[in-house]
Amino acid sequence: MKHSRILIIDDDPDVLTAVKLLLKREVSEVVADKNPENIPSILSRQPIDLVLLDMNFKSAINTGNEGIYWLNRIRAMKPDIPVIMITAYGAIDLAVTSLKQGATDFIVKPWQNEHLLKVVRDILDKKQGKKSSIASGPKVNPDIIGESEVMKTLMHKISKIAPTDANILILGENGTGKDVIADMIHHESRRALMPYIKVDVGALTDTLFESELFGHKKGAFTDAREDRVGRFEAADKGTIFLDEIGNISLQQQAKLLSVLQNRKVVPLGSNTPIPIDIRLLCATNVPLTALANEDRFRKDLIYRINTVEVQVPPLRERGHDILLLAKHFMQKYAAKYAKQVPELDRRTEEKLLLYHYPGNVRELQYSIERAIIMSEGNTLAPEDVIFSPIEQANMRVNPKQEAYNLSELEKNAIMKVIEKHNGNISKAAQELGLTRTALYRRLSKYNI
Incomplete structure (x- = not known):
């Protein structure tokens, strides 16, 4: 300088x-x-x-x-x-x-x-x-693990928007860690020392929605035995995180829009508006533009909640971050269950990298926890890692079983060729007469 x-x-x-x-x-x-x-x-x-x-x-x-x-x-x-x-x-x-x-x-x-x-x-x-x-650095926050380019880009964007008061919409599939991103944004903001209130709004009925978010006065309804402060008022001067916002009804959306426009809440049973000063974070696994096009979500509310939009990438797009996360979870659960941290077998690494993770980071976490519990040696073998209760530990097809369903035949052929080439997608695609992209589509289709 x-x-x-x-x-x-x-x-x-x-x-x-x-x-x-x-x-x-x-x-x-x-x-x-x-x-x-x-x-x-x-x-x-x-x-x-x-x-x-x-x-x-x-x-x-x-x-x-x-x-x-x-x-x-x-x-x-x-x-x-x-x-x-x-x-x-x-x-x-x-x-x-x-x-x-x-x-x-x-x-x-x-x-x-x-x-x-x-x-x-x-x-x-x-x-x-x-x-x-x-x-x-591979991570900006100790709870965020990743060295992939998509994660570096995400972390850089968060470092820019976190210190502001902009409303942020966090998009991503289930299990990608949207709540972790929301936590990080709050703790990197200027409101970090003020309240941080989380609400799963998708789980609230119409009656509970208004009472939980805006509060109520004693006697406002049958079970209202005392005054209650709503989540928005509790988050005053801090941050409120509304998770699963894509699941709220049009009636709930109208009430939420009114609060965001006026920056005031009126508790049930009261006529006195209460000013609020909050920073709003929202998350959903549903593209809100798709909902708006179907008249299931108000476009004027979309404009209110997403001054800046953050897309959390699915785990299958994060490459070798999968192994970093796996090793992190291995250390975590080995300590929890008083076991030695095992090594990752090369074949296990290949299995982890090949899987498409419909449950994303959450699925990987639970799979590694099960593997740590069940493993007996110093090495985590492929058969120790089971991604779902219905997945077979041994993916070999029994040659004595004859299948005539075209989908089953194609699935079995893909599994055999991938196993033949030790998980090398390029070689497997070449032998099958497919492009890598076409083969990946089939892997996703057959949950391989």
């Missing part, structure tokens, strides 16, 4: 002064300008290593998103210069758009000085060929 030259563009003189004071001892020079129209001339007359660019200006260019306009101008002139966008809470969605347009990162006003310095340092280090501390 000591040899770097940074350009800061913002029409607020207080921001320019604050950044200059913060960075002047860290870098070679800070060039500050409140007029974005001077960007081309500044970039053409002196070398700049990094640009800090505000998202909104009162300038001759009035597109409604001047930051995006000037980002594109900078990238057209100097595509190698990293750009950090400066935004306010209300423009998080626009800042996320800027990342897609080529911005390197964004920070939110008011920022924490340590955070801004870390972002600048990481970007300059990466530009100089050093490994960025953001992307280098």
Whole structure:
């Protein structure tokens, strides 16, 4: 950083002064300008290593998103210069758009000085060929295990959105760890020391929904023997996580939308609205756009709950993260059941990598727990790992049994060829006369 030259563009003189004071001892020079129209001339007359660019200006260019306009101008002139966008809470969605347009990162006003310095340092280090501390580690949170590219991308996105107050919709199949992601977002946010309330809204009836979320007064209904504070009020100044939101009824959606719009709750049996200050996280395994197209989910509520959308990848797309997770669970359950941590047999590793995990991380976890309980040696063998109660430990087909069903014949042929080639999908596909993609589709179809 000591040899770097940074350009800061913002029409607020207080921001320019604050950044200059913060960075002047860290870098070679800070060039500050409140007029974005001077960007081309500044970039053409002196070398700049990094640009800090505000998202909104009162300038001759009035597109409604001047930051995006000037980002594109900078990238057209100097595509190698990293750009950090400066935004306010209300423009998080626009800042996320800027990342897609080529911005390197964004920070939110008011920022924490340590955070801004870390972002600048990481970007300059990466530009100089050093490994960025953001992307280098296999995990950002001790509960998140993974080195795959899809997980690194997910962790980087979370590191950007967690410190904001943006409403976040977490999507993913059952068992992928959406609740773990929600926990991480809260604990990395500025509300980390405030309440964190989880609610499985998909399990609430219409009557319980209103009472649980918004509270009730004594006598509001038959069993209301005392006043009760609702989950939204309990989460005031903190975060509320609504799990399985895709399963709530249209009537429940209407009540939830009213609360999110007004930021007030009215307990059952009361006419007095109570103001709430909450950060909203939601999760579902159902694509809400599909529900909206079927008129099962209100589109106006979708817009409210997903300022930023986070997609948690299924385990089958995470490659060798499967083995990292398996070893993590082996250590966990060996300690729980007072056993020695076994080694993973090579054939067991192949079996773990080949399986398609319809239950995702949760299924792997329970399978490893069963394997630790049942194993007797110092090595976890393939037959120790059983993915479901109906799966046979020995996948060999009995040659004496004749099958004439076409699906069974195809399944048996695939299993034999994969076993012949010791799990090598490429060789198996070649012998079967299929592409790798076609073979993977059949593996999924037959639950192999």
